[in-house]
Amino acid sequence: MTKIGLEIHCQLTKLESKLFCSCKANYREFEANHNICPVCMGLPGSLPRLNQKAVESATSIALALTCDTPEKIAFFRKNYFYPDLPKNFQITQLNVYGDMSVGGEGYVSVEDKKIKIRRIQLEEDPGRIIYEGASERTKITLVDYNRAGTPLVEIVTDPDFESPRQVRVFLNILSDLLENLGVAEPGLEGAMRADGNVSIEGGNKVEIKNIGSFHDLEKALHFEITRQQSLFERDIEIAQETRHWDDRRKITVSSRSKEEDQDYRYFLENDIPWVTIDQSTRDRLKENMPESISSKKERYIQKFDIAPQVADIIASDRYYSKLFENAYSDHNAKDIANLITTDVIGFIDTKEKQQNSKITSRHLSDLVDAINSKTITRNSAKVALQEIMKSGKDTKEVLDEMDLGQVSDSSEIDTIISQIFEEEKQAVIDAKERPETVNFLVGKVMQKTKGKADPVKTLELIKSKLNQ
Amino acid sequence: MNLNTSILKYIEDVKSGTFTVEEFAAETLQRIKDVDSDVHAYLSLNDSALNDAKLIDQKISSGDKIGQCYGFPISIKDNICITGTKTTCASKILENFIAPYTATVINRLQDEDAVITGKTNLDEFAMGLTTEFSAFGPTKNPWNLDYVPGGSSGGSAASVAANECLASLGSDTGGSVRNPASFCSVVGLKPTYGLISRYGLISYANSIEQIGPMTKTVKDSAFLLNIIAGQDANDDTTINNDNVNYLENIEDGIEGKKIGIIKEMTTSEGLSSEVSIATKDAIGDFESLGASCEEVTLPTIPYTVAAYYTITSTEAGSNLARYDNIRYGYELESEGYEYNSYISKSRAKFGPEVTRRIILGGFVPSAGHAGKYFLKALKVKSKLISEINKAFEKFDYLISPTAPVQPFKFGEKIDDPVTLMLLDYNTVTANLTGKPAISVPYRVINGLPIGMQIMANSLNEKSLFQSAYALESKTNLPEVPL
Known part of the structure; x- marks a missing residue:
């Protein structure tokens, strides 16, 4: 039986500042090395100042994934040399000496299967290395530390997946959940990354790193399963190792570095005292947590008799569900939902388009009312939608201007x-x-x-x- | 003008117009010019010191609000950052490092109108007990230039003892303030862990080290602590001290107090007879001051030096990992090197003691060895904490000599790292337990100083100063012969 486990990294991009200093968590808008300070550059004498909001966001994630959350959490140093790591250690969390990370022992339901979340930890993102010219023999390596210190949550699952397809479904659910929580923007380039590990019946576990996108992850997992199966069929032992995904050749390659043997010499980060997350904080976080996607979906189906596929699409997306929630009244909720899934989604299918669209919930209500009162046809509604998205003008104005009123005479x-x-x-x-x-x-x-x-x-x- | 004066006397004199801030600063700078080529307390001088002093005089004469320090000259150990100045840690690897920010303690001093004379010598990255491990040459003991000044804050202690300033800030990881204070006959305080912000102090072993004042008198120490102590938003480990005034009631005495004489520190094999005799005298003085003294045993103490070096090496290995010469450092042509060979080449600039501890720090917490070394050291630490907490249920103070021996000659112990490490025997307990400890100048025998150490429970600095002041009042020490 194939077993796949995941290690997901998600930046908490909705936070104002980095994990240990006041530089911006949203580093993307800066020129290289213009979002740095003595703390995130690890200059001699600087000390980390823990961003308490990051602890709360990470705890919210843990609670949303039904994890146990300890009263007290601690940070550890993971020691290794790498040019993107200003201090040559990363401040992260560890559960070897007891449960000290923000959460553990949670689960996510994926098509009636429970995927166990082993642990969730809060840590700092390193900087970014750019190989100039990107050729293998390039002479110059550039480092941009704007990203260094960005709050990052690592989510580790048990090897509970049986297929790459299940992984894909899980990642979609997880990224919708993180976005719905309002702590992350998984759609942003590099904001959510995943590494996988694969083993087949009787074989050793192989970790795959350096995977650029979820799409590549699925490909890498497929490749790896096939590779392991063919070794197994020829009675060749599957080595326990770390392999890198070669994006160009679309294969996994054994990493000759001794990464798996690396000794990180973990020990407590004493510059950050233990953090207490008391019951009242957890209660407050739970209370302020947005309604979960599954409960939203259930509510849409039960209350408005919306088809499950339609309810699923709307509930899973923050943008659509917000449009819907603000537009519906009991009598036309179903029609609004259908309008969103049949027409709006066709026009507004990317985050960028969502941001640029001028459509409001009011427009949707007005359009559905106009269809229902036979003032316009569904076709005309579709034409009007396009114009509204661009101009944001009042529905009636658009209908008049474009002469879309229905001919029923x-x-x-x-x-x-x-x-x-x-x-x-x-x-x-x-x-x-x-x-x-x-x-x-x-x-x-x-x-x-x-x-x-x-x-x-x-x-x-x-x-x-x-x-x- | 007498440069051998206390801060408090200096402030009185400036207030009464006996001399101006500028006059005293100029005299101090002249003294540095005269003696520092011999003493080598300073690594660099503040070029604008005289000008800073002038500005304070102007403030005074124009009746502007003036800070508590009235421009007294203070030196700073060269592992504490000041914007725009070199902060070298007495290491070749930071030879040209110019800090782009200022440590909290320095901000607090400057806000109160202190004048910084310059940066003082230390053992490289504060690792050592003699300043012989400075990459820029050792500091000499002003009491006898053939002798070591102690360390690692040897430059700071010598600068105060040689009247090259009125006070200094050092840092104490295992005795680095108290040991040189004892060797140079100045007052050195290692406060409760978290009492003084470490923001801007270049870390060596961050879980146990503190910045500490080094002064000529106990009262000056309390005065300085008033200025630099307290919570800091830039250091999450700082604690709220409720703005205690450490000078208040400092002369209250120790009548009726209970003092524990730490057996392990007063009967150890390495204790010299001079230090042993001085200790007995000190016990007599404490009793004559109305305190009751009794021997107390802390059985874990014999294991503390080993635990101390295990923990500090682990943290040092991590804290010093950042010196890869990529983001800052010294000129080194990178052509022809890949990452690993470049950093090993650049890190070859570390001196022998730092290298030794980095190597140790790579070993003791490593997989397969952590259980035998690092985790065991942490156990020693927690056992020691419970022992000392128990002792403080009974005693107000715990005393011992600060160092088991008097200053020794250069070269005498530098090739014997283990003997050197044992010099820390009496001081590391305060660091491992986070308790405050002070070294008070007590005797000068054969022309060389001996200091007594008093420890108190966490955040009891006020009471600690009362005992130190009482002991100080029993002494009558000669002036430094320089």
């Missing part, structure tokens, strides 16, 4: 139908012989009215004219 539609019957004589004959082809004529009417004719009424009128 029978005589007007009748006149147009007569014209069509003149122009499409063959189609009229066909429709008389084979009634299922009548939609062609309806389509022609819609074309002529630019989608404004009431489709139900149009069909009625065509049918009666055919029968004349």
Whole structure:
């Protein structure tokens, strides 16, 4: 049986400052090495000052993943030399001497399977190394320390996954959850990273590192499983090792470095006293926690009779669920949900588009009301949506400006139908012989009215004219 | 003008117009010029000291608000950062390091109008007991230039003893303030862990070290502590001291107090007969002051030096890992090196004692050895803490000589690291337990000083000063012959 475990790193980008200093947690907007200070540069004599908000965010994550959270947490030094690490040690957490990290023993349900969360720890992100020219034999290595000290949460799972597909579903659930909590933006480049470990029946565990995206992780896991299976079939022992994902060749490569033998000489970081997270703090964090995705989904289904797939899509995304929550009233909730999943999502499918869109909950309410009162057709609503996203103008104004009001006046539609019957004589004959082809004529009417004719009424009128 | 004066007397004299801040500063700088080529207490001087003094005089004459220090000259151990000045840790590896920020203690001194004379010598990265491990040459003991001044804050102690300033700030990881204070006959305080901000103090073993004042009198020590102690937002380990005034009631005496004489520290094999005799005299003095003295045993003490070196080496190995010469440091051509060879080349600049401790620090906490060394040392530490806490249930103070021996000649012990380490025998307990301890000049025998150490319970500095002041009042020491 294949067993896969994950180690996920997620930056707490919603925080104002870094984990141990007042430099910005959002380092992305800065020129290289312009978001640094003596503390995050580890200058001699500087001391870390713990960002208490980071402890709270990490604890919220632990609570949301149903983890046990200890009363007191501590930080440790992980000692190793690397150019991206200003102090040549990383301040992180460790549970070897008892449970001292922000959380442990939680789980996430993935398609009726519980994936166990072994532990969650709070730590600092290192800087970024840039190999200039990016060739293998490049002479220059640049380091940008803007990222150094960014608050990072490491989430470690048990090897509970049976397939790369399950991993993908889990990561989607997890990243939705982190975003919904309001502590992270997993969509940001490099904000959420995952390493995996794989073993097959009877084989040793192999860790895979250096994976750039979730998409690559899935590929790397597939490759690794296949590699291990083929070794197994040929009776070759699967070595316990760390392998690197080679993005160019799309294979995993044994890392010759002795990374797995590295001794990090962990010991307590005494510059940061133990942090007490008392019951009242935990209660407050729980109270202020946004409703979970699963409970939101359940509520949408139960209360508004929304289809489970639709409820799932809306509940999982902070942007859509916010649009929905503010737009719905009991009588049109279902229609608004459907409008979001059939039309809005088609137009606003990236974070960037979400940010730029000027659409508001009010627009959605107004559009659904207009459809329901037959003022406009669904087609016209779609046209209007595009304009609203761009301009943010009032719905009524857009409908008027674009002349999208529905034509439901029978005589007007009748006149147009007569014209069509003149122009499409063959189609009229066909429709008389084979009634299922009548939609062609309806389509022609819609074309002529630019989608404004009431489709139900149009069909009625065509049918009666055919029968004349 | 008498440069051998206390801070408090100096302030009186400036207030009464006996001399100006500038006059005293100029005289002090002249003294440095005259004697420091022999003593070598300073690694660098503050070029603007005289100007700083002038500005304070102007403040005084114009009736502006003036800080408590009235421009008294103070030297700073060269492991404490001051913006724009070199902070070398007496190491080649930081030879050209210019700090871009100022330590909290320095800010507090400058806010109160102290004048900084310069940065003083130390054993490289504060690792040593004689200043012989300074990369820039040793400091001499002003009492006899052939003798070591103690360490690691040897430059600080010598600068005060040689009247090259009125006070100094040192740092104490295992006795680095108290040991040179004892060797140079000045008052040296290692406060409760967390009482003084370490922000800007270059770490050696951060879990146990503290900055401490080095002064000519006990009252000056209390005066300085008033200024530099207290919580600091830049150091999460600092504790609130409720703005205690350490000078208040300092003359209250120790009538009726209970003093424990630490058996392990007063009967140890390495104790010299001069120090032993002085200790007996001190016990007599304490009793004549109305305290009752009784021997107390802390059975873990024989293991403390080993534990101390295990813990400090572990932390040093980590704290000094950042010196890879990539972000700051000294000129070193990187052409032809890859990362690993470059850092091993650049780190070859560390001196022998630092290298020894870094190597130890790589070994004692490593997988497979931590249980035998590092974790055991932590056990010694926690056992010692419970023993000393128990002792303080009964005693107000615990006393011992500060160092088991008097100052010795240069070169005498430098090749014998283990003997050198035993010099810490009486001082490391205060660091491992976080308790405050003070070294008070007590005797000068054969022209060489002996200091007595008094320890008190955590945050009892006020009471500690009362006992130190009482003991000081029983002494009558000669002036430094320099």
